[in-house]
Amino acid sequence: MSFDTLTLVLAANRGTGLEPLTIDRPKAAVPFGGKYRVIDFTLANCLHSGLRQVLVLTQYKSHSLHKHLRDGWSIFNPELREFITAVPPQQREGLNWYGGPFDAIRQNRYLVERSPASQVLVLVGEAIYRMDYAELVRAHRESGAQVTLAVRGIREPGSGVQPLVRLDGEGQVLGLSPAPAGASGDPGSGDETLSTMGVYCFEKSWLLAALDPAREGPDLDLGLDLIAPLLGDLKACGYRFGGERGRVTPDRYWCDLAGIDDYYQANMGLLRAAPPLDLYQTDWNIRTYQGQFPPARTVPGVTSGTEGIFVNSMLSAGTVISGGGVNQSILFPRVRVCDGAIVDSSILFDGVQVGPGANLRNCIIEKDVQVPPKVRIGFERTQDSERFTVSPGGIAVVPKGYRF
Template sequence: MKNILTMILAGGRGERLHPLTADRAKPAVPFGGKYRIIDFTLSNCINSGLRNIIVLIQYKSHSLDRHIRRGWNVFNPEVGEYIFSLPPQQRISQDWYRGTADAVYQNWFIVEDKQPEYVLILAGDHIYKMNYREMYSFLQQTQSDVVVGAIEYPLAESSNFGVMTVDSSSRITRWDEKPAQPTSMPSDPTRALCSMGIYLFRTSVLHEHLLADAERDSTHDFGKDIIPSMIGSRRVFAYNFRDENRKAVKYWRDVGTLDAYWEANMDLVSVDPLFNLYDQYWPIRTYQGQFPPAKFVFAEEFPGGRLGIALDSIVSSGCIISGARVQNSVLSASVRVNDRAVVIQSIIMENVEIGEHCRIRRAIIDKGVAIPLKTEIGYDLEADRKRFTVTDSGIVVISKGEKLNG
């Protein structure tokens, strides 16, 4: 796998996740208590044997760049391994990246420097488990010029993706980018074959098409421009996603909206979650902060007594549940929930303190927020809308560091 250069696109604004992306790029948004979204793509790389990785960053990149330096410095440059984040260099123009393909084109100097045979393009904002080594083997078997990661997706939800039609050998014969009426799979009229935004190119082929695209008036996007321009003239194949999560249903999530983000986190605390964080066969790594163990105090098991307890929840290091109840929730590091507070179906991020007698339900509370005592969130959505972001499904979102009055 040393002949593959991996480029991870991690510069998206993530506007639909606002306010969680007010101060960070979408790949840097916390997920599952202790991870960042980009950790899942990076863990796939490590588990697939990929050790030459460049993360292309752009908007609000400080948090993401710091996370990569702190948590992913496990590569050994003495044996040719590396990972580093690369901001826009403006070597070709004064523009920001105009699209996914333009992001790679503007940084082609690094490809010329490394001289890989193949370039793997990944998105840094999806949650899934995939062995890219098998995708590489598929390219070799089919003698493809490019292989596109593909997943069978419900037809009604396929309009947000590139939709493919393939022949019996999995060669792509048609591509519709975000069609209003997606084409169903011949074998299953309820599903479409959709692009995962994963592309494995032969380097020479990629360079040729990036150069041609740079001269055209296009959106400079892989899904809208590069891949459609190759169909017919190049060997473009679809690799059907093989899920290393090893559940009955394949797991691949965009978590591009606040509701989708909340739902994906809530899945993690179910008895048998769709996505398994505890799989030693396919470990997910991240930056491990220096926090003490989680602590639960007060066990006054009598009427009116205080009981520090967490049920069906993820509680990260450094948390203190002091005479409070946490249920069906995800707590990041160093969260404190004080006497007789109740937190239900919520995502609480790092360094949040919840005051005594608070009631929190169906909320996402970003880092560094102090909730004053006796505050209620999620019980009166009209009142919550006057102070916070409230989604269509009624999830209340409190911004990072927001100051609340008691």
């Protein structure tokens, strides 16, 4: 498996729906779940699936992502032909940047050609899910298909993001169509409405032949722009996500974080008594980079002497709650909550400082922001909208570098 499959992880997307979290980083590098980055879930899937030759195609403001790959994922041995390598645009096919997923692969055709692999696994690095790719590749080989698409059931006809798929009784793809906007997906649904997931296994020879034609203009989706026009001349099969095959416990969770509300709800879901995505599964742990910070702790406030408390929250290393209160929230490393401050149903990124008496509710605070004493955020939508981005669901996002 290690050397017969070349893996391409698409991580060039800006993630416009997640602004302002993606002003200075790509979607794949957005922090998630208290200590992770979004791309960690895809790379952890690769690690557990025995995939050891991984190219990460990057583009938009990629320094943060490259640094994370260097610090957290330099774990393979190049002397054994193992690698996780970032590949920004090389402009081998002209002077253009990546115009989309099809174009990103086409511009790196030479990397595919020189690989000894028989299959090319193309993955989206911008979604949260667990999946045993080894079983997908095995099913691909068993079917004799040129292309295998991972598909998932959804509650309504489309999530507005991934294309819809029609399969026949034997699992072969009959058609692909754009998803109508506005409906919400349900990764655990048994409904027969199926959607793609941005996960594809190609026969390398077929993929290289399909990359030959020159294309004009940007492309948006591999299913619609590469596979759909050629369906009449190839065997394409669907692979059901969350089935019984595979070694990972099938929690059947998948989220593409299409907007701020999706991102917020995905994080808050981790705090449920029975979370839809269980980070504490021992059979499929998620790897990431962690700084060498001291343990999180609660201490009495210096002035009030009131004990610092937290309820049903995630606290990462280096966090100190000094006489403040944290409820139903996720705190990334090195957060400090000072005397009398209250943090409720919020997400605080690395290095956030919450001043004495501040009150935060239903908000996301970006890295290193210093919230002054007695500031209130998340209580008056009109007032918040004048200062910050506020999502349709009412989540206030304080951007990086904001000065109160």
